[in-house]
Amino acid sequence: MKLFLDTADVNFIRSTYSMINADGVITNPSLISRSQSKYGSAVLDLKVIGRFIDEHGGRLHVQTVGRSYEDIMKDASFISEEFGSRTVVRIPVSREGLAAMSSLSSAGVEVAGTAVYTFSQALLAVKAGAGQLTVYAGRMEENGLDYQALVRLLKKAVPDVFVLVASIHSHETAERAAEAGADGLAYKPELLFSEVGSLLVSRTMDGFAESWKNAYEIGKFEKI
Numbered sequence: 001m002k003l004f005l006d007t008a009d010v011n012f013i014r015s016t017y018s019m020i021n022a023d024g025v026i027t028n029p030s031l032i033s034r035s036q037s038k039y040g041s042a043v044l045d046l047k048v049i050g051r052f053i054d055e056h057g058g059r060l061h062v063q064t065v066g067r068s069y070e071d072i073m074k075d076a077s078f079i080s081e082e083f084g085s086r087t088v089v090r091i092p093v094s095r096e097g098l099a100a101m102s103s104l105s106s107a108g109v110e111v112a113g114t115a116v117y118t119f120s121q122a123l124l125a126v127k128a129g130a131g132q133l134t135v136y137a138g139r140m141e142e143n144g145l146d147y148q149a150l151v152r153l154l155k156k157a158v159p160d161v162f163v164l165v166a167s168i169h170s171h172e173t174a175e176r177a178a179e180a181g182a183d184g185l186a187y188k189p190e191l192l193f194s195e196v197g198s199l200l201v202s203r204t205m206d207g208f209a210e211s212w213k214n215a216y217e218i219g220k221f222e223k224i
């Protein structure tokens with residue numbers, strides 16, 4: 001199972017990526033517009049992240065912004081040239097997106113189909129050359145769609161395609177995506193550590209500390 005960070009927050013990536021041995025970073029225009037790093041510009045932030053991924057390994061998925069074929073192609077060439085050698089061009093699976101994916105993949109550019117909600121949409125993306133798909137689980141759930149069924153079907157029908165589940169809004173969604181066979185999960189910063197800091201974990205640690213202190217008076221190991 002691969003673990004991606006679903007954020008464009010440069011400071012969060014710097015402090016977390018190696019610690020959790022992450023496999024990559026995915027971003028989209030909304031995430032980029034929300035990140036307010038000291039670098040002050042989306043392009044600069046992405047250059048910093050791209051350089052970081054080049055140095056630390058893994059992949060950086062950067063999404064195109066344009067809606068027309070021409071604009072997606074321009075965005076894609078900018079992304080490929082500017083954001084490092086480990087960058088994957090992430091393209092929403094629209095009709096224009098499919099046309100761009102087809103041209104880019106024929107030219108050897110690595111593309112990921114994103115905003116995937118249905119099997120037919122995913123299949124078209126794969127046929128257009130996408131080796132990776134990003135399924136938006138949370139948004140599917142919120143719209144009454146079954147992301148588990150979609151992930152299962154994709155892993156059966158196109159087993160070699162990397163299925164990344166993003167738009168994860170709860171730990172239950174992450175668990176169900178893993179159960180369905182997702183190849184990777186993309187966590188947002190606010191969700192990633194929310195269970196390791198839970199009350200149950202902290203109460204458990206309080207109990208251990210208390211037992212130790214009761215028996216040995218000091219709350220740590222000491223050389224004897």
Ligand code: G3P
Binds near residue numbers: 006166
């Ligand atoms: O990469 C962003 C994707 O995960 C969408 O997330 O929370 O806006 O549905 P969300």
